[in-house]
Amino acid sequence: MTAEIVVLPTARAVAEALADRTAAALRAALADEPRVTLCLTGGSTPVHAYERLALAEGLDWERVHVFWGDERCVPPEHAESNYAMARRTLLDPARVPESNVHKMPGNCPPDEGAQVYEQALAQFFGDDLRFDVLHLGMGDDGHTASLFPGSPALDERDRRVVPALAPASAAVRERLTLTFPVLSRARLCLFAAAGAGKRDAFSDVLDAYDGEQAGPPAARVTVDGDLTWLVDRELAQGLMTDEDDG
Numbered sequence: 001m002t003a004e005i006v007v008l009p010t011a012r013a014v015a016e017a018l019a020d021r022t023a024a025a026l027r028a029a030l031a032d033e034p035r036v037t038l039c040l041t042g043g044s045t046p047v048h049a050y051e052r053l054a055l056a057e058g059l060d061w062e063r064v065h066v067f068w069g070d071e072r073c074v075p076p077e078h079a080e081s082n083y084a085m086a087r088r089t090l091l092d093p094a095r096v097p098e099s100n101v102h103k104m105p106g107n108c109p110p111d112e113g114a115q116v117y118e119q120a121l122a123q124f125f126g127d128d129l130r131f132d133v134l135h136l137g138m139g140d141d142g143h144t145a146s147l148f149p150g151s152p153a154l155d156e157r158d159r160r161v162v163p164a165l166a167p168a169s170a171a172v173r174e175r176l177t178l179t180f181p182v183l184s185r186a187r188l189c190l191f192a193a194a195g196a197g198k199r200d201a202f203s204d205v206l207d208a209y210d211g212e213q214a215g216p217p218a219a220r221v222t223v224d225g226d227l228t229w230l231v232d233r234e235l236a237q238g239l240m241t242d243e244d245d246g
């Protein structure tokens with residue numbers, strides 16, 4: 001796998017690129033398939049991207065099925081819910097049909113929620129679980145989805161969905177997360193990250209890509225398809241030269 005790295009001027013440009021590349025990829029997939037799949041990330045980076053994606057031209061949301069890479073174990077209307085953020089920014093504005101919204105059950109015990117989502121994925125995908133477009137972010141510690149450094153979830157090779165525990169500093173510790181074997185089957189994985197706070201983690205990702213170290217969880221996402229990092233100049237400062245592919 002070769003990771004494409006695109007340095008954009010600002011965090012807003014990162015969000016715009018995430019939206020525009022997602023729309024283009026979904027349109028291309030819709031030309032060939034009756035239905036396509038989009039796996040969303042949480043956090044703050046994608047908020048503007050999802051607001052922009054909701055306005056994208058030529059996207060038949062009747063044929064786009066939406067999933068999540070991770071979720072905080074809170075009710076769906078909770079301020080910390082990734083579903084709530086997506087509902088506000090994308091699902092409602094784009095009028096995504098309810099039958100196409102496959103949310104992670106954050107409002108039940110984590111073990112039960114993981115099993116419920118595991119069954120939902122099996123029912124939809126069967127044995128060929130492969131997202132057409134996968135969104136991922138990265139935390140300052142290099143986590144992605146809710147795969148945190150040192151977590152036993154990093155070593156899960158069989159289960160598709162597992163409970164996870166965020167560090168004590170997190171607003172919500174109990175999480176559900178997809179596992180690496182699931183993430184790795186994406187046709188297109190788009191990472192979006194911005195800000196100086198993530199510079200060290202991204203430096204570790206680059207070192208991992210160069211084979212110098214195992215790297216943080218975000219470095220361990222390898223995909224069958226294409227993987228692109230959309231980062232801003234503040235994050236990439238001193239690490240990359242500007243390659244604004246737009």
Ligand code: 6PG
Pocket residue numbers: 041042043044045046069070071072082136137138139143144145146
């Ligand atoms: C979550 C996300 C998580 C996120 C990173 C970055 O549930 O929090 O899935 O992996 O992408 O923590 O978050 P920010 O975009 O807020 O920096």
